[in-house]
Amino acid sequence: MKRSLRRAKEFALERLLFLSGTASVVFVVLIFVFLLREGAAVFGHVSLGHFLGAKFWYPISSPAKLGILPLILGSLLVTAGALAIAVPLGIAAAFYIAEVAPKRLRTVLKSCVEILSAIPSVVLGFLGITLLVPFLKNFLGLPTGLTAFSGSLMLAFMAMPTIITISEDAINAVPREYKEGAVALGATHWQTLVRVVIHGAFPGIIAAAMLGIGRVIGETMAVMMVTGNAAVIPRTIFEPVRTLTATIAAEMGEAAQGTPHYHALFAVGIVLFLISFAINLTADLFLNRGKKR
Amino acid sequence: MNRKTGDMFANSPELGTCPRVLRPTNPPEFGDGEKVKIRAENLNLWYGDFQALIDVTMAVREKSITALIGSSGCGKSTLLRCLNRMNDLIDDVRIEGSVRVDGRDIYASAGDLPALRKKVGMVFQRPNPFPLSIYENVAFGPRVHHQAKGGELDGLVEESLRAVDLWDVLKDRLRENALKLSLEQKQRLCIARLAAVKSEVVLMDEPCSALDPYATMKIEDLMRLLKAKFTIVIVTHNMQQAARVSDETGFMLLGELVEFGATTDIFTRPRDKRTEDYITGRFG
Ligand SMILES: Nc1ncnc2c1ncn2[C@@H]1O[C@H](COP(=O)(O)OP(=O)(O)OP(=O)(O)O)[C@@H](O)[C@H]1O
Ligand SMILES: [Mg+2]
Numbered sequence: 001m002k003r004s005l006r007r008a009k010e011f012a013l014e015r016l017l018f019l020s021g022t023a024s025v026v027f028v029v030l031i032f033v034f035l036l037r038e039g040a041a042v043f044g045h046v047s048l049g050h051f052l053g054a055k056f057w058y059p060i061s062s063p064a065k066l067g068i069l070p071l072i073l074g075s076l077l078v079t080a081g082a083l084a085i086a087v088p089l090g091i092a093a094a095f096y097i098a099e100v101a102p103k104r105l106r107t108v109l110k111s112c113v114e115i116l117s118a119i120p121s122v123v124l125g126f127l128g129i130t131l132l133v134p135f136l137k138n139f140l141g142l143p144t145g146l147t148a149f150s151g152s153l154m155l156a157f158m159a160m161p162t163i164i165t166i167s168e169d170a171i172n173a174v175p176r177e178y179k180e181g182a183v184a185l186g187a188t189h190w191q192t193l194v195r196v197v198i199h200g201a202f203p204g205i206i207a208a209a210m211l212g213i214g215r216v217i218g219e220t221m222a223v224m225m226v227t228g229n230a231a232v233i234p235r236t237i238f239e240p241v242r243t244l245t246a247t248i249a250a251e252m253g254e255a256a257q258g259t260p261h262y263h264a265l266f267a268v269g270i271v272l273f274l275i276s277f278a279i280n281l282t283a284d285l286f287l288n289r290g291k292k293r
Numbered sequence: 294m295n296r297k298t299g300d301m302f303a304n305s306p307e308l309g310t311c312p313r314v315l316r317p318t319n320p321p322e323f324g325d326g327e328k329v330k331i332r333a334e335n336l337n338l339w340y341g342d343f344q345a346l347i348d349v350t351m352a353v354r355e356k357s358i359t360a361l362i363g364s365s366g367c368g369k370s371t372l373l374r375c376l377n378r379m380n381d382l383i384d385d386v387r388i389e390g391s392v393r394v395d396g397r398d399i400y401a402s403a404g405d406l407p408a409l410r411k412k413v414g415m416v417f418q419r420p421n422p423f424p425l426s427i428y429e430n431v432a433f434g435p436r437v438h439h440q441a442k443g444g445e446l447d448g449l450v451e452e453s454l455r456a457v458d459l460w461d462v463l464k465d466r467l468r469e470n471a472l473k474l475s476l477e478q479k480q481r482l483c484i485a486r487l488a489a490v491k492s493e494v495v496l497m498d499e500p501c502s503a504l505d506p507y508a509t510m511k512i513e514d515l516m517r518l519l520k521a522k523f524t525i526v527i528v529t530h531n532m533q534q535a536a537r538v539s540d541e542t543g544f545m546l547l548g549e550l551v552e553f554g555a556t557t558d559i560f561t562r563p564r565d566k567r568t569e570d571y572i573t574g575r576f577g
Binding site: 103175177178180181182183184185186187188191195196199200 | 377379382384406407408409410411414415417419421422423424425433434436437438483486487490
């Protein structure tokens with residue numbers, strides 16, 4: 001009697017764990033199916049080539065022009081700019097924290113990085129709009145401070161904690177024996193870093209950069225606030241742009257359900273999903289490669 | 294500060310940190326034409342509050358093999374690491390006394406650490422080749438010291454691998470990752486790295502403890518060969534090994550160098566009761 005009760009309990013518990021475990025898979029599939037169903041309908045109005053390659057995004061003119069090339073380029077420009085800033089700075093900071101900083105400073109810096117990652121993006125965006133945008137406008141003499149570059153700076157801020165934390169882990173994971181071996185051969189601290197530590201930490205550092213991109217490519221709020229949201233193909237990084245994410249966030253409320261515009265926004269979502277997925281997959285590959293060695 | 298072992302002495306007052314009655318009988322005076330390569334005098338070392346070396350004095354003869362024996366935690370590695378200032382890497386270490394290499398006190402000033410460590414190289418317990426190619430491992434030292442490049446470097450790599458008897462086996466595999474080698478080959482490669490920077494002293498901290506008996510024998514053969522060119526100091530747990538390869542032996546206990554002298558003397562007629570107890574296997 002007692003035993004059968006226990007068995008039933010165990011059975012229930014097992015099922016529960018199984019459900020929780022599979023829930024994430026189910027959600028991913030459901031979301032993707034939903035996105036696909038709603039998004040694919042746009043291709044009744046435009047071809048895939050036109051959707052991805054046309055230069056104009058006028059979703060509410062008639063007939064609607066649904067080319068997302070400016071949005072893709074906007075996203076790429078802002079993200080690339082963010083990476084150009086955050087990757088070198090983040091990696092340098094990770095090396096400083098892991099290998100150079102004295103113990104006490106190290107703890108302080110690590111907490112600062114954690115706090116940085118805890119700032120809500122809308123708050124960063126707010127600071128961006130009130131401080132950064134006017135500053136860039138005056139400092140660089142631009143017609144407007146709402147530019148792709150402002151977005152890049154915001155995103156760089158958000159990517160840095162991820163890049164720093166993961167690179168630092170990778171640097172710390174380089175076996176002590178390698179460093180000792182180098183030092184015992186008379187290599188200076190600097191030579192040890194450059195010739196042995198970077199080498200050992202390399203896959204982890206690449207993964208850190210990839211996860212940094214992953215962290216920011218889907219970012220919406222701060223970017224929407226500082227990039228000016230003009231859906232035109234930018235010629236330089238100091239012009240307003242509009243990103244994929246900002247487009248969805250700004251227009252979803254207005255697009256009437258079932259219109260080409262509505263479906264197009266879902267298709268934009270699919271594009272974003274695929275980009276993020278590819279980036280995370282690559283990061284995973286590098287992380288695993290790092291672990292295997 | 295935890296002592297790894299040696300706890301069995303912890304409560305014994307006569308073996309604590311009280312002043313020694315018996316002074317070690319060193320440094321030994323060597324015969325004519327025999328040069329002292331390293332001389333440590335009144336060396337004391339503290340990890341925080343814990344004194345790991347107590348008034349150690351010893352002399353290492355050039356182109357000989359000196360063995361350090363003693364039970365676990367007695368400070369053998371610590372003493373060894375004093376000789377090329379590897380203890381500098383550890384926080385909270387305090388060192389008093391002097392270590393002279395070729396007559397120059399290496400602790401006297403900040404000194405040129407890279408040059409010291411190039412001259413006094415180290416081989417670790419676990420072979421630690423870099424995760425680079427075999428060639429790059431040997432070339433690492435010459436590169437960081439700007440000693441050679443191009444064809445000259447190729448020559449140096451060959452010469453160094455020949456010195457440890459690896460050239461004939463590995464000459465067609467120089468581009469392979471060194472981590473693929475066997476443990477014994479890795480350890481040889483680590484010695485070749487030192488040969489490449491023309492180290493004069495090789496410090497070995499239990500270099501065979503990760504190896505099987507056959508590989509151990511081969512490394513011991515290598516050490517006898519290397520003696521022609523290098524001064525070797527080896528820490529070992531294996532007393533037979535010390536007896537087999539070394540010319541001088543030092544016995545350490547709880548941070549002190551209890552006895553230091555010719556290996557044959559230490560193993561056949563030790564002066565100190567504690568040395569005798571240790572080598573006859575009464576403890577340790
Ligand atoms: N970094 C450190 N900080 C504090 N104490 C240490 C440190 N390294 C070693 N010790 C202590 O110093 C003493 C001597 O250590 P050491 O490693 O020199 O001994 P050993 O003779 O080499 O021992 P083993 O045979 O186990 O290698 C030990 O009691 C050890 O616990
Ligand atoms: Mg040791």
